[in-house]
Amino acid sequence: xxxxxxxxxxxxxxxxxxxxxxxxxxxxxxxxxxxxxxxxxxxxxxxxxxxxxxxxxxxxxxxxxxxxxxxxxxxxxxxxxxxxxxxxxxxxxxxxxxxxxxxxxxxxxxxxxxxxxxxxxxxxxxxxxxxxxxxxxxxxxxxxxxxxxxxxxxxxxxxxxxxxxxxxxxxxxxxxxxxxxxxxxxxxxxxxxxxxxxxxxxxxxxxxxxxxxxxxxxxxxxxxxxxxxxxxxxxxxxxxxxxxxxxxxxxxxxxxxxxxxxxxxxxxxxxxxxxxxxxxxxxxxxxxxxxxxxxxxxxxxxxxxxxxxxxxxxxxxxxxxxxxxxxxxxxxxxxxxxxxxxxxx
Amino acid sequence: xxxxxxxxxxxxxxxxxxxxxxxxxxxxxxxxxxxxxxxxxxxxxxxxxxxxxxxxxxxxxxxxxxxxxxxxxxxxxxxxxxxxxxxxxxxxxxxxxxxxxxxxxxxxxxxxxxxxxxxxxxxxxxxxxxxxxxxxxxxxxxxxxxxxxxxxxxxxxxxxxxxxxxxxxxxxxxxxxxxxxxxxxxxxxxxxxxxxxxxxxxxxxxxxxxxxxxxxxxxxxxxxxxxxxxxxxxxxxxxxxxxxxxxxxxxxxxxxxxxxxxxxxxxxxxxxxxxxxxxxxxxxxxxxxxxxxxxxxxxxxxxxxxxxxxxxxxxxxxxxxxxxxxxxxxxxxxxxxxxxxxxxxxxx
Numbered sequence: 124x125x126x127x128x129x130x131x132x133x134x135x136x137x138x139x140x141x142x143x144x145x146x147x148x149x150x151x152x153x154x155x156x157x158x159x160x161x162x163x164x165x166x167x168x169x170x171x172x173x174x175x176x177x178x179x180x181x182x183x184x185x186x187x188x189x190x191x192x193x194x195x196x197x198x199x200x201x202x203x204x205x206x207x208x209x210x211x212x213x214x215x216x217x218x219x220x221x222x223x224x225x226x227x228x229x230x231x232x233x234x235x236x237x238x239x240x241x242x243x244x245x246x247x248x249x250x251x252x253x254x255x256x257x258x259x260x261x262x263x264x265x266x267x268x269x270x271x272x273x274x275x276x277x278x279x280x281x282x283x284x285x286x287x288x289x290x291x292x293x294x295x296x297x298x299x300x301x302x303x304x305x306x307x308x309x310x311x312x313x314x315x316x317x318x319x320x321x322x323x324x325x326x327x328x329x330x331x332x333x334x335x336x337x338x339x340x341x342x343x344x345x346x347x348x349x350x351x352x353x354x355x356x357x358x359x360x361x362x363x364x365x366x367x368x369x370x371x372x373x374x375x376x377x378x379x380x381x382x383x384x385x386x387x388x389x390x391x392x393x394x395x396x397x398x399x400x401x402x403x404x405x406x407x408x409x410x411x412x413x414x415x416x417x418x419x420x421x422x423x424x425x426x427x428x429x430x431x432x433x434x435x436x437x438x439x440x441x442x443x444x445x446x447x448x449x450x451x452x453x454x455x456x457x458x459x460x461x462x463x464x465x466x467x468x
Numbered sequence: 469x470x471x472x473x474x475x476x477x478x479x480x481x482x483x484x485x486x487x488x489x490x491x492x493x494x495x496x497x498x499x500x501x502x503x504x505x506x507x508x509x510x511x512x513x514x515x516x517x518x519x520x521x522x523x524x525x526x527x528x529x530x531x532x533x534x535x536x537x538x539x540x541x542x543x544x545x546x547x548x549x550x551x552x553x554x555x556x557x558x559x560x561x562x563x564x565x566x567x568x569x570x571x572x573x574x575x576x577x578x579x580x581x582x583x584x585x586x587x588x589x590x591x592x593x594x595x596x597x598x599x600x601x602x603x604x605x606x607x608x609x610x611x612x613x614x615x616x617x618x619x620x621x622x623x624x625x626x627x628x629x630x631x632x633x634x635x636x637x638x639x640x641x642x643x644x645x646x647x648x649x650x651x652x653x654x655x656x657x658x659x660x661x662x663x664x665x666x667x668x669x670x671x672x673x674x675x676x677x678x679x680x681x682x683x684x685x686x687x688x689x690x691x692x693x694x695x696x697x698x699x700x701x702x703x704x705x706x707x708x709x710x711x712x713x714x715x716x717x718x719x720x721x722x723x724x725x726x727x728x729x730x731x732x733x734x735x736x737x738x739x740x741x742x743x744x745x746x747x748x749x750x751x752x753x754x755x756x757x758x759x760x761x762x763x764x765x766x767x768x769x770x771x772x773x774x775x776x777x778x779x780x781x782x783x784x785x786x787x788x789x790x791x792x793x794x795x796x797x798x799x800x801x802x803x804x805x806x807x808x809x810x811x812x813x814x815x816x
Contacts, residue, residue, distance in 0.1 A: 134668070137681070166665070166666070166667060166668050167665060167666065168665060169665070170537075170664045170665055172533075182670070183670050183672065183680075183682065186668045187668060188664045188665055188666065188667060188668065188669050188671070189668075189669070189670045189671065189672075190533065190536060190563075190664070190671045190672075191670060191671065191672035191673060191674065192529065192533075192559065192673070193529070193555050193556065193558075193559050193673055196525070196526070196529040196555075196556070199521070199525075199526040199529040199530050199533070200529055200530070200532075200533035201533075202519075202530065203490070203492065203519065203529070203530035203531070203533035203534040203537065204533050204534065204536070204537040204664060206490070206517045206519065206530075206534065207489070207490050207517055207533075207534040207537040207538065207539040207541070208537045208538060208539075208663070208664065208665060210665075211537070211664065211665045228522055228523060228525075228526075229522065229526055231522070232521075232522035232526070
């Protein structure tokens with residue numbers, strides 16, 4: 124007999140659910156619940172986060188503490204929860220419109236920061252809840268209620284975006300390939316770091332019928348024609364491939380380090396100046412503009428910034444400016460460009 | 469130890485004293501220093517978590533989410549960033565997330581005048597997100613008060629189970645004063661709301677009943693929820709009826725000013741009575757009625773074109789005179805001249 128214990132993770136009292144008959148979301152929710160149950164994840168160690176849309180209602184059916192965020196913000200919320208409470212497992216259950224369109228900026232940046240969260244994207248290539256408008260993943264040429272002559276733009280290729288920067292985990296599967304779906308969910312959950320499962324799903328009522336499909340099953344057969352499963356470790360997936368693309372962190376080049384520029388002129392043998400003597404060279408009359416820096420006296424007469432009032436903002440000519448330059452936003456290399464005329468006694 | 473510190477630093481230190489363990493933010497003048505301080509603090513204290521988010525939308529959502537996860541959380545921004553945070557602010561009220569939003573105001577709308585001080589985000593904080601809600605907002609006028617009121621804001625957040633707004637202005641954020649923070653004693657309320665990872669609740673921005681069941685077709689559920697929210701906020705606000713009233717015996721004129729304008733006006737306190745609201749919202753309705761009653765003329769001096777003055781008129785039921793200090797112009801002589809002009813005009 125089939126193991127039905129995964130139902131402990133679902134709020135069965137809230138059933139029947141809100142989704143249309145034939146919708147793929149049920150398969151996503153059930154398989155996620157099955158995997159979490161197998162791994163022993165429950166309400167004491169796991170939080171589910173969703174955005175807005177049909178698929179955004181998924182977290183509300185999980186028997187966990189669930190967070191239902193404003194539209195597009197599921198990833199940000201999940202990352203913050205994981206950051207504030209690293210002991211909790213965090214899963215995101217949402218849709219393609221929520222994650223890739225209104226939440227697109229968060230998708231780029233949360234994946235870049237690589238928090239240890241798992242994202243399940245119910246990718247039905249349409250805005251279903253609002254009635255069937257073209258979405259970010261709607262294939263070019265698809266007729267929707269906001270693209271009656273066919274969607275004019277190419278879809279966002281989530282697989283390419285999410286595999287552009289290591290480390291990454293990107294899996295593509297469908298609600299028709301159930302064993303593959305479950306494998307992808309399990310591997311994603313076990314992945315340390317940001318993992319994203321792109322689950323191609325059907326919306327028969329608000330997309331499929333307009334495309335000419337009579338039943339959800341006809342859409343599943345269409346998925347079977349469009350995609351094929353590829354086995355083994357991959358770095359990338361082609362657009363017609365179902366599988367897992369993953370890469371561990373790559374060697375990061377060292378961040379830029381401050382280069383010390385040393386003045387070439389040695390201190391010995393330079394003309395000594397006292398502070399009083401230095402003060403006389405403040406640029407008044409025909410006198411040159413001298414300033415001292417780290418024991419050396421520089422001639423700044425050629426500096427265009429020291430003309431006029433014989434000062435550059437708060438830097439006054441004829442003074443020891445070591446402290447000023449050390450806290451200035453520019454570096455000391457600006458000073459080294461000028462000729463050394465002496466040293467400070 | 470007495471130290472020269474800025475308003476921004478006092479706000480950050482106030483948050484730490486209040487037990488904050490999470491900060492999310494996005495760089496914006498004049499609160500970038502708070503972001504910087506949070507970053508430095510997190511490097512030295514790993515239990516303090518820090519996120520430099522990709523935008524203010526993410527910063528605000530992260531703040532509320534971290535609060536739900538159990539952390540005392542806060543964020544800081546200025547007017548343009550606060551506009552982006554409105555969505556999260558509404559969400560925070562519905563999911564009952566105690567946290568603090570700092571808004572140090574600069575001249576707007578839009579990018580406005582970076583970074584000249586203003587006080588023109590009052591309407592934005594009062595009603596900037598969708599629907600009805602009853603935000604609590606405090607506005608200090610000194611560096612020491614920045615520290616104290618940040619703690620008050622955190623306490624009020626824990627009690628009201630909502631985001632509480634701490635206002636400042638570009639002037640106050642960058643004002644340096646000598647303060648001994650260690651010597652300041654302040655009560656800190658603990659977190660009582662149960663964090664995530666304990667039960668099977670649903671935290672949703674959709675209207676729901678006490679059990680977390682979504683109710684999108686039931687006016688009764690909504691009305692009960694809104695009235696509970698209003699009662700809770702009014703009860704908390706009542707605990708903090710914060711204002712400063714300096715009566716001047718011979719004066720028939722009352723100046724109303726808050727934040728940095730009240731500091732600039734302080735040389736006039738021997739000529740006019742001065743009322744300074746500290747709790748900006750919910751409006752100090754009763755106190756305003758009582759205080760303004762004996763005065764012939766009431767002049768609201770503020771860094772906006774009458775945003776607070778309008779609320780005062782609404783509360784006391786009569787016209788007030790206005791001195792709007794616009795475009796970052798907060799010069800004492802100019803304000804004094806305007807007050808005299810207003811009084812001359814007011815006498816006909």
